[in-house]
Every structure is written in C-alpha cells, then in structure tokens.
Amino acid sequence: MDPLLQVVSGVPIFRDCNRAELEALKLHLHERNFLAGEIVFDEGEDGEGMYVVIRGKLRANRKGILTKKSLGVIQAGESFGEMALLGAGPRMATVVAEEDTTVLAMFRPELVALAQARPRLGYKIAMGVALVLESRLRRFADGQSTEPSAT
Amino acid sequence: MKPGLSDERSLEHPIIWIAVIAGALGSILLLKAVAWLAFPLILAVVLYYLVQPLLQRLQLAGVTPGQALGIFLGAATILTLIFSLTILPSMLNSLADFQNQIPTYWDRLQGVLRDNLLALESRFSFAKKAGLANSLQEQLNLFLAGSGKEYIADVALFLLHWLPSLLLVPFLTFFFLRDGTAFHRLVLRAVPNAFFEKTLLLFDRMDNQMRAYFRGMFGLTMLDTVSLGLGLWFLGQGPGIFGFWDAMFLGLICAIFAWVPYIGSGLGGILAVATVAVKAPSSSGLMVAVVLLFLGVRLLDEFIYTPMTVGRALRMHPLITVMMIFSGGMLGGVYGLLLAMPLLGIFTVLGQMFAEIWFDPRLRARYQARGLLEKRLASKDLGI
Numbered sequence: 001m002d003p004l005l006q007v008v009s010g011v012p013i014f015r016d017c018n019r020a021e022l023e024a025l026k027l028h029l030h031e032r033n034f035l036a037g038e039i040v041f042d043e044g045e046d047g048e049g050m051y052v053v054i055r056g057k058l059r060a061n062r063k064g065i066l067t068k069k070s071l072g073v074i075q076a077g078e079s080f081g082e083m084a085l086l087g088a089g090p091r092m093a094t095v096v097a098e099e100d101t102t103v104l105a106m107f108r109p110e111l112v113a114l115a116q117a118r119p120r121l122g123y124k125i126a127m128g129v130a131l132v133l134e135s136r137l138r139r140f141a142d143g144q145s146t147e148p149s150a151t
Numbered sequence: 152m153k154p155g156l157s158d159e160r161s162l163e164h165p166i167i168w169i170a171v172i173a174g175a176l177g178s179i180l181l182l183k184a185v186a187w188l189a190f191p192l193i194l195a196v197v198l199y200y201l202v203q204p205l206l207q208r209l210q211l212a213g214v215t216p217g218q219a220l221g222i223f224l225g226a227a228t229i230l231t232l233i234f235s236l237t238i239l240p241s242m243l244n245s246l247a248d249f250q251n252q253i254p255t256y257w258d259r260l261q262g263v264l265r266d267n268l269l270a271l272e273s274r275f276s277f278a279k280k281a282g283l284a285n286s287l288q289e290q291l292n293l294f295l296a297g298s299g300k301e302y303i304a305d306v307a308l309f310l311l312h313w314l315p316s317l318l319l320v321p322f323l324t325f326f327f328l329r330d331g332t333a334f335h336r337l338v339l340r341a342v343p344n345a346f347f348e349k350t351l352l353l354f355d356r357m358d359n360q361m362r363a364y365f366r367g368m369f370g371l372t373m374l375d376t377v378s379l380g381l382g383l384w385f386l387g388q389g390p391g392i393f394g395f396w397d398a399m400f401l402g403l404i405c406a407i408f409a410w411v412p413y414i415g416s417g418l419g420g421i422l423a424v425a426t427v428a429v430k431a432p433s434s435s436g437l438m439v440a441v442v443l444l445f446l447g448v449r450l451l452d453e454f455i456y457t458p459m460t461v462g463r464a465l466r467m468h469p470l471i472t473v474m475m476i477f478s479g480g481m482l483g484g485v486y487g488l489l490l491a492m493p494l495l496g497i498f499t500v501l502g503q504m505f506a507e508i509w510f511d512p513r514l515r516a517r518y519q520a521r522g523l524l525e526k527r528l529a530s531k532d533l534g535i
Contacts, residue, residue, distance in 0.1 A: 020215070024215075024216075027332045027333070027336075028332070030336060030339055030340075030347075030351075031340075032344055032347060033344075034344060035521065035524045035525065035528065036524075037520075037524055038344065038517075038520070038521055038524055039345075039517050039520070040344070041348065042513060042517075045513070046348075047348075048348040048349075048351060048352055049348065049351070105347065105348075105351075107348075107351045107355070109351075109352075109355040110351075110355075116207070116211075117207045117210045117211060118210065118211070119211070
C-alpha cells in the first residue's frame with residue numbers, strides 16, 4: 001500500500017475505510033510542508049478542512065486570559081482540525097509546527113462531494129469524526145484533559 | 152471574520168471592482184486572440200460540467216471513477232454511431248434542400264420587407280419622402296452584386312478554419328474528466344501555506360459558480376426550446392408551415408441566441424418572424440402571433456425559467472449586465488457577447504477572494520513569517 005495511505009488508514013476517522021475507499025480518498029489529499037515555528041491555522045479563523053500528520057510534531061494552543069494555553073502535542077499519525085468537517089465554524093485553537101512537519105490536508109467541500117458520490121464512505125467518515133469527538137469530550141468530562149481539545 | 156461580512160467588505164474596494172471588470176474584458180481580448188484554442192477549451196469545460204453529474208451517478212451506483220468514464224465513453228461512441236447512421240443523413244438531405252431553396256426564400260423575404268415598407272410609406276409621408284422601399288431594394292441589390300459573394304466565401308473559410316479546432320473538444324473533455332482532480336492538486340501545490348485554505352475555498356466557489364451557470368444555461372435552453380418549439384408548431388399548424396421537429400429545431404436555434412442576455416432574445420424573435428415571413432409571406436397575423444409568442448416566452452424566462460435554472464448563479468445589476476455585454480461585443484464580437492457574463496461571474500469570485508486574502512493582515516503576516524523562517528534556515532550557518 002502507498003505509504004501515505006498507510007498513515008491515513010491508521011487515523012481513527014478513516015480506520016473503517018477499505019482499500020478502494022482509501023484510494024478514492026487519496027485523490028483529495030493535499031500534501032503540505034510546514035517549517036518549525038510556522039502556523040498551520042489560527043484560532044478564530046474559518047476552518048475549511050482537517051489535517052493528518054505524516055511526519056513531524058505540532059502543538060495546539062488556545063488563547064488564555066493572560067497567556068496562551070497549550071492543549072497538547074500532535075504527533076505523526078494523528079489528526080487535527082476535524083471540527084471543520086462538520087461546518088465552517090471558527091477554529092478552536094492555533095496549531096503551530098514544533099519541528100519541520102509534513103501533513104495531509106483534507107478540504108471539507110471535497111470530502112462532502114466524495115461522500116455524496118460514495119455515501120458508504122461518507123457514512124464511515126462521519127461516524128469516524130463523531131467517535132473522535134466523542135472520545136475527546138469523554139476525556140474532558142472524566143477530567144483527563146482540561147479542555148475539549150478539538151481544533 | 153464571518154463569511155458574509157467578509158464578502159461585503161471585499162466588494163467595498165472600488166479597485167477590486169475595476170480590476171474585476173478589467174480582468175473580464177481583458178480575458179475577452181485574450182481569448183479572442185487565441186480563439187482557435189479558447190473556443191474548444193470553453194466548449195470542453197461546458198461539456199465537462201454537463202457530463203460530470205452522470206459520472207457521479209455511476210459512481211453512486213458503486214462503479215469506480217475509471218469505469219464510470221469508460222462506460223460513458225462507450226455509450227457516447229454508440230450514440231454517435233447511431234446518430235451518424237440514422238439522423239445525420241436525413242439532416243444533410245434537409246440542409247441540401249434548404250440550400251436549394253435559399254434563392255426562393257431570399258426573394259420572399261425581400262417581398263415581405265418591400266410590402267411592409269410600402270405600407271409604411273402609404274401611411275406616413277416622411278417614410279415616402281425617404282423612399283424606404285426603393286433604398287432598401289438598392290442596398291440589397293448592391294449587397295448581392297458585390298460583397299454578398301465575398302461573405303459566402305468568408306463563411307465557408309470560417310467553417311473550414313474551425314473544423315479542426317472543434318475536433319479538439321472531445322479530446323479536451325476526456326482529459327478534463329480523467330485528470331481534472333490531479334491537475335487541481337498540482338495547481339494547489341504552488342499556493343503558499345498561509346493562503347492554502349482560502350485558495351481551496353476560492354477554487355470551490357469558482358467550481359460551484361461555473362457548474363451552476365453551465366447547468367442552469369443548459370436547463371434554460373431546454374425549457375426555451377420546448378416552449379418556443381411547441382408554440383411555433385402550434386401556430387404553424389394551420390398554414391402548415393412547420394413540422395414538429397422543424398419547429399423544435401427553430402426553437403433550439405432561438406434558445407441558443409438567447410444565451411446573449413437581452414439582445415439574443417430579440418435576435419431569435421427576428422429570426423423566427425423572418426422564417427414565418429419566408430414560409431407564409433401573406434399571413435401577417437401569424438407574424439404578430441409569433442412576436443407575441445416570443446414576448447410570452449420572454450416573460451416566462453424572466454419570472455419562472457431563469458429563477459428555476461440559472462437562478463442566483465450570476466446575480467448582477469441589469470445596468471452592469473448590459474454594459475458588460477456591449478463592451479464584450481465591442482471588444483470580442485460574438486465571442487465577447489457570449490463570454491462577457493460568465494467571465495464577469497468568474498472574475499467577481501476571484502476579486503472577492505483576492506480581497507479576502509490580500510486585505511487580511513494576519514494571512515499576510517503568516518506568509519511573511521514563513522519567508523523569514525526560510526531565510527533564517529538558509530543563513531543558519533553563515534553567522535549573519
């Protein structure tokens with residue numbers, strides 16, 4: 001399997017997708033390279049898509065009253081910005097590359113079009129997003145994290 | 152920033168509006184200069200947007216994109232073969248008959264025009280003084296004796312010139328359908344990280360705008376064709392002017408003329424009245440009925456068909472629309488008349504998005520920060 005698809009298949013949102021579905025998804029993946037210190041997106045800006053980390057490390061920060069608050073580190077194989085798949089609301093955190101990082105960007109309208117063309121895949125992605133957000137909310141409710149940490 | 156608010160703000164800049172209009176008119180000039188390539192390219196884009204939903208439906212049924220394209224190509228080839236073997240020969244025969252009838256039609260049209268002008272002269276003294284009927288006859292004789300033949304030669308050369316270029320259309324459409332997504336990704340690779348999401352949004356909006364416009368125009372053309380065709384067929388039944396398919400064909404030509412807003416409908420009406428005049432020169436009541444039919448369909452267009460089809464795809468002020476069409480026509484002839492509005496629509500979206508990106512200080516700052524990071528990285532071991 002394509003190494004990029006191997007990483008994507010490990011991301012919880014896409015874990016249930018079969019090979020053919022991942023191949024269809026591949027057409028809508030945009031590879032982007034960020035330098036250490038570069039901002040991927042800003043808190044408050046309109047979110048248009050989600051990202052999967054292929055290589056490197058990023059940090060999610062949220063504005064506090066006096067200082068910014070770290071929500072945690074995002075490692076290779078993890079995803080962030082999933083909230084944008086649900087609608088073009090404002091980003092809930094700023095994500096900055098901590099080292100040189102490669103990510104795969106997935107744009108919401110492209111994923112929506114793909115889901116319309118392949119409803120089965122659309123259902124799997126929607127369920128995947130719901131499960132990821134559910135687990136984050138659960139961790140927040142259990143006190144394992146101080147913020148819901150969705151971006 | 153809320154999307155609606157940013158849209159309004161981006162249109163507040165007069166420079167953006169001037170750039171949008173200049174871009175649309177400049178593109179008309181550019182496209183006219185490379186018309187032999189631009190024309191098939193535009194047709195291929197239109198076909199792409201018309202065929203794409205069919206491919207999506209096939210994919211919805213569980214077929215892969217490659218298979219869907221294969222099925223479509225197979226079906227298109229079979230339909231073309233059937234068309235070439237059955238309908239095309241009879242169309243060519245009709246065309247040959249029409250060609251033989253041209254002198255008769257021309258005489259009849261002249262007769263109708265002359266009779267009407269003479270009637271006008273008998274009622275109004277200024278028309279009589281001007282000698283409208285005689286001067287028209289002189290002009291027509293001059294045209295036939297001189298430049299008429301040249302025009303026919305020009306038209307023949309024009310058609311020969313365009314034929315190879317039109318053969319490009321299916322070729323280009325095939326590659327748009329097959330490699331469109333990959334090409335889209337390739338273009339996006341060149342976009343800086345800071346502007347990436349906004350640019351994706353721009354592409355999406357443009358894609359939606361063009362899809363809505365072309366599909367809307369296709370739907371509008373079909374509705375106009377059916378309305379005009381049925382109307383002409385009904386009106387022409389008494390004097391036996393039109394068969395059903397003749398009326399539909401004339402309706403289709405008039406509907407295509409209507410692609411040019413405001414002016415096109417009028418031209419289509421004139422064509423239909425001229426056809427009736429040629430076929431039944433003595434029935435002036437029928438000509439009036441055809442004019443009323445066109446006015447009726449125009450009203451249907453305005454209040455029902457257009458909102459149903461093209462709808463909000465290109466919501467422009469009528470004054471801007473008319474000015475753009477005339478400017479486009481002046482700069483690019485028929486080409487400019489047809490392209491002025493879709494190009495203005497595309498450049499409006501481009502202008503809005505450019506303003507959203509350019510006037511967003513945070514995005515520009517992020518772009519500059521990336522530049523600084525690159526510079527720092529490049530000069531890391533230089534001690535500067």
